[in-house]
Amino acid sequence: MNRISVGDASLTSILQRQGAALKADMQRASTEVVTGRQTDTAAAVRGDLTTLAALDASLGRLAAYRSTAADAGFLSGAMQTTLATLTSVAGPAATALLRAASMTTPSQVNTAAAEARVRLDTALGAINTQVAGRSVLSGVETGVSPLGTAEELLAALETAVTGATTTDAIETAVRGWFADPAGYGTFYRGGVAQAPVPIAPGESADLAVTALDPAFRDTLAGLAMAALLDRGLMNSQPSARVDLANRAGLMLQNSEDARVGLAARIGIVEAQIETASTRNGAEDSALKIARSAIGAVDPYEAASRLEELQAALEALYLVTARVSRLNLAEYIR
Template sequence: MTRISVGDASLTNILARQGADLRGQVQRAAQEVATGKHADIGKVMRGDVAPLLAVDASLARLAAYKTNTTDAAFQTAAQQSAIAGLSQLAAGITTTLMASRDFPTPAQVNATAADARGRLASVVGLINTQASGRAVFSGVATDTLPLSGAEDLLVALETAAAGSTTAGQVEAAVNGWFADPLGFGAFYQGDASLSAAPIAPGEAADLSTTAMDPAIRDTLAGFAMAALIDRGTLAGNAEERARLAQIAGQTLHRTEDARITLAARIGTVEAQIETARTRNAAEETSLGILRSDIGSADPYEAATRLENVRAQLESLYLVTARVSRLSLTEYLR
C-alpha cells in the first residue's frame, strides 16, 4: 500500500488556512450571540434579499413622512396659535370701537385709537410668528418675515389716505391699498404659498396659508384704520374720527367669521396630520418588528455553534503546537 504524506510547508499552510477559517467562524458566531442578528443576512436568505430591501425602503419612506409630519405639525400649530391671538386682540376692542360715535368726549376716541395702535403692533408680531426659526405665514420664503413693522405699515397707509377728509374716504383708501398688488401685495415680504406636504402614501397636508389670506389681511385693515386716528388722521374733525373708529370696529366684527373659518381650516389640517402621524408610527412599528425577525438569529443555535467552533479551533491549536515541535530527535523517539 502506497502512503501519501504532506510536506511540512504544505501542512503549515493547511493549518494556517483552517485556523483563519475557524477564527472567522468564531467571530461571526460570537457577533450573532452578542447582537441576536445574523452576521450574513444574504446567506441566510439564500441570496434573495428582495423582501428585506422592500422592508428597508418602506422604513426609509416612513422616516421621510415622519420628518414632514413633524414640520407640518409645527407649522399648523404656530399658525393656529397666531390666528387665536388675532381673534383675542380683536375681541378686546371691537365693541369699544363700534361704540365710538356714542363717546361723550373726543378724548375717549383718542384713547381707544391709541389702544388700537398698540394692538396693531401685536397683530404684526403674531403674523411674523416663527416656528423652529421658520416664518409660518411667509409661504416658501420661510427665512423671511412676512411683514415689516407696524409703523412702516401705518406710514404706507398714511400716504395712501393723504388728502382724505372723511372717514369714508379713509376707509376706501385703506381697503384699496390692502387690495392693491402694489400696495399690501408689495408690502408683503413673503412668497408664494407652500406646496402641500406629503405626510402619508397618497396624502398631503395643505400648508398654503400666508399673510395674504383675506382673513388676515382684512383684520390688519381693521386695526390699521383705528391706529391711523392715533397718528393724526382726520385731525380737527372729531365727528369723522369717531366715525372712522366705528368703521374700524365694524371691519373687525365683520372679519370674525373669516378668522373662525381660517382657524377651522387649519384645525382640519392639524387633525389630518395627527391621524397620519399615528398611522405611520403604527406601520413603522410593525415593519420594525418584521425587519428584526428577518435578521434575527436563534441565540441557542448561535451559542451551540460558537462552542463547537471554539472546540475545533482549540483542537487545531493543539495539532499545530505538536507539529511545530517535531524534529528528527522527536521523530526517532
C-alpha cells in the same frame, strides 16, 4: 508502502490557517448570537434579495413621509400660534376702542388709538414670524418676511385716505386699500401659497395659507385704522375721531370670524397629519418586523453553534501547544 508525512513548518501553517478560520467563524457566530440575525443576509435568502429590496424601498418612502408630515405639522402649529397671538391682540384692542367710543372723551380715544398702534406692531411681528429660518406666511418665498413694518403700512394708508373728509369715506378707503391688489397686495412681499405636502401614500396636507388671508388682512385693517388716529387723523373733529374709534373696534370684532374659520381649517389639517403619522408609524413598525424576520437566526441554534466553535478552537489550541513542544529529545524519549 512509503508514508507521506507533513513537515513541522507545513503543519504549523495548517494549524494557523485552521485557527484563523475558526476565529472568523466564532466572530460571525458571536455577532449572530448578539444581533439575532445572520451575518450573510444574501446567503440567508439564497441570493434572492427582491423582497428585501422592496421592504427597504417602502421603509425609505415612509421615512420621507415622516419627514414631510413632521414639517407640515410644525408649519401648521406655527400658523395656529400666529392666529392665537392675533386674537390676543385684537380682542383687547376692540374692547378698548369700543369703550373709548362709548365715553366720547378725547383722552380715552387717544389712549385707545395709542394702544392700537402698539398692538399693530405686535400683530405684524406675529405674521412675520420665522421658524427655523423660514417665514411661515410667505408662501413659497420662505426666505423673506411677508409684510413690511407698521410705519410703512400706516404711511401707505395715509396716502390712501388723503382727500377723505368723512368717517364713511375714510373707512371705505381703508377697506379698499386692504382689498386692492395694488394696495395691501403690494405690501405683501411673499409668494404664492405652497403646494400641498405629501404626508402619506396618496395623501397630502394642504396648508395653502399666506398673509393675504382675510384672517390676517381684516385684523390688520381694524388695527391700522385705529392707529391712524394716533397719527393725528381727524384731529380737528373730535366727534369724527370717536366714530372712527367705534368703527375700528367693530372691524376688529368682526375679524374674529375669519380668524376662527382659518384656525378651524388648519385644525382639520393638523388632525389629518396626526392620523397619517400614526398610520405611517404602524406601517413602518410592521415593515421593520417583516424585514427583521428575513435572515433571522434561531437563538438556540446560534448559541449551540458558538459553543461548538469554542470547543473546536480550544481543541486546536491544545494540538498546537503539543506540536510546538515536539523536539528531538522528546521524540527519542
